[in-house]
Amino acid sequence: MLEASPDILSRLGQTLIERKQAAPGSSYVASLYAKGLDAILKKVAEEAAETIMAAKDGQPDKIVYEVADLWFHSMILLAHSGLTPQDVLNELARREGVSGHVEKQSRKES
C-alpha cells in the first residue's frame, strides 16, 4: 500500500479553516462549526471514548479508525480556535528537544 504523505495534516488543517467560511449545511464540518464550541468538544469526548472501546476490543483496524476520528475532531477544534495541526507538531518537536532548525539540518544531510 502506498503511504500518505505526512503533509496530509497541513492539507486537512487548511481545508478545515476554509470550511469555517462555508454555509452551515454544506458539509459535516461546516454544520459542526455552526453548532459551536460545545458541540465540537462533545465530539472530541465521544471519539476519545470510542478509541478506548476499540482498544478494549483489541481490534487494530478499529483503533486506527477511532484515533483518526479523534485527531480529525481535535483538528476541527484547532481550526475553530484559529490554530493549526502544525502548532501541535511544533509543540511535539519542542518536547522532543529537537528545534525545527536542527531538524531541517538533519534532513538536508540525510
Added chain:
Amino acid sequence: MLEASPDILSRLGQTLIERKQAAPGSSYVASLYAKGLDAILKKVAEEAAETIMAAKDGQPDKIVYEVADLWFHSMILLAHSGLTPQDVLNELARREGVSGHVEKQSRKES
C-alpha cells in the same frame, strides 16, 4: 519561528516503538507501557478532558499543549497495539479521497 517537519510524527512513532523494549523505570513512556493498556487509556481520557477544559478556558497556548498531550498518548496507544501514526495518516488520507499515489502525483506537479 522555524517549523517542525511533519516527519516528527513518524520519528515519534519510531521512538515509541523502541521504548517498548526499554526497562520500565527508564522513561515516562516505558513506565506507562509497564502499567498496561488500561493505564494508557486512562491517560487518553484525561488528556481529552484537559483539551476540553483548555478550550473552555479559551487559551490557545493551552489548547495546543493539551492536543499535543492527547496526540502523544494516542500514539503510545498505537505503539502498544503494534500500530503507527502513519496508519492514522493513511486513514485520514483515505477519507479525504486522495490515495497516496494521487497525492504523490499532485505534489510532483505543484
Added chain:
Amino acid sequence: MLEASPDILSRLGQTLIERKQAAPGSSYVASLYAKGLDAILKKVAEEAAETIMAAKDGQPDKIVYEVADLWFHSMILLAHSGLTPQDVLNELARREGVSGHVEKQSRKES
C-alpha cells in the same frame, strides 16, 4: 420546593430493568438497550463531558442537569449489566465505614 425522596434511585433502577423487556422503539431507554453496550458507554462519556463543560461555564442549573444525565445513563449501564443503583449505594456506604447494620441502628435511634 418539595424534596424528592431518595427512593427515586431504586424506583428508577426498577423502571430501567423493566425497560429491558420492552420493544426497542417504545422509549429512549429501550432504544439505547437495543443499540447495545457501546452505545450506552458512549452516552456515559458524552454526559461526563457535558458535566465538565457545564462546570467550566459555572452554571449551577446546568451542572445539576448534566450530573442527572450522567447518573441516569450510568444507571442504564447498571441495569444493562444486571446491577442496581442500590449496589452503588452499598459500595458508597461500605467506603464510608458504615455498615448497613450500623446505619439502620442509627436511623432507629435518631
Added chain:
Amino acid sequence: MLEASPDILSRLGQTLIERKQAAPGSSYVASLYAKGLDAILKKVAEEAAETIMAAKDGQPDKIVYEVADLWFHSMILLAHSGLTPQDVLNELARREGVSGHVEKQSRKES
C-alpha cells in the same frame, strides 16, 4: 447482606460540604478541593473512563466500584459548586414526572 439506606447520598453530600472548610492535607477530598475545579473535573473524566473500561471487561464488581467512584467525584463537584446530591435527585424525580408531593402521597398509601 444488609442494604445501605438511600440516605447515604444526603449524608455523603453533607460530609463533602463540611470538608470544604477542612485543611487541604487533612483528607483526599480536602486535597482535591485545594487543587481546584480542573482537578475535580479531571477525576470525573478519569472515573467515567474507568467505568467504560470496567464495562468492556464485563466485571460486575468492577462496574459497581467505578460507578461509585464516578458518583462520588460528581458529588465533590456538586459540593464545590454549592450543590447537593438532593438537587440531582430532585431533577431525576422531575423528569420522571413525579413531584415530591405526589411521591410522598403514594408512599403513605402503599
